[in-house]
Amino acid sequence: DAGVTQSPTHLIKTRGQHVTLRCSPISGHKSVSWYQQVLGQGPQFIFQYYEKEERGRGNFPDRFSARQFPNYSSELNVNALLLGDSALYLCASSPSRYPRETQYFGPGTRLLVL
């Protein structure tokens, strides 16, 4: 079975631009979570979506938004990019939204903001 897929793998943007990252969960998984990982740190939670509704949000500004589609894939949008948004963005999927579920991660999208 295919794992979590993310696109694109790498992205270079300039300050002030907008970016859209995409994620397809493991087949049968209905929950998608987004994490930001800056160099040398552990991933930080951004959003969780389940059944197309936002179920959780981390401590990130409103420039960050996301949505989930009927096929459970998801997009993460970041507006007005800052240099500090440069990071690895990880998507994870799980069967449901419950904490007991294991989250399986995709390969990530490396975003560089110049």
Next chain:
Amino acid sequence: AQKVTQAQTEISVVEKEDVTLDCVYETRDTTYYLFWYKQPPSGELVFLIRRNSFDEQNEISGRYSWNFQKSTSSFNFTITASQVVDSAVYFCALNYGGSQGNLIFGKGTKLSVKP
């Protein structure tokens, strides 16, 4: 507050040595879940193990073993007879009953295994 501490930033060993990666967690919840993930240079987080707070049984999987002790709030990970392919960053993570479903990660331990 919920928190995960991995005090070892970097560890370097020679192949075939045993190595233990430490993880200490903080949570007020009585129901919680602990995880270990491996992150090779490619960047993808690979799931290794999940442990429930009410199951203190230690686990062994091949060269990997995990020691969960609620009394010390620790969930340590040991690699026996390390190999070069074990070189990666290892993350301990916590999810708890009252969370929004998100994982709380430690800062990770970078393990380098030299031939």
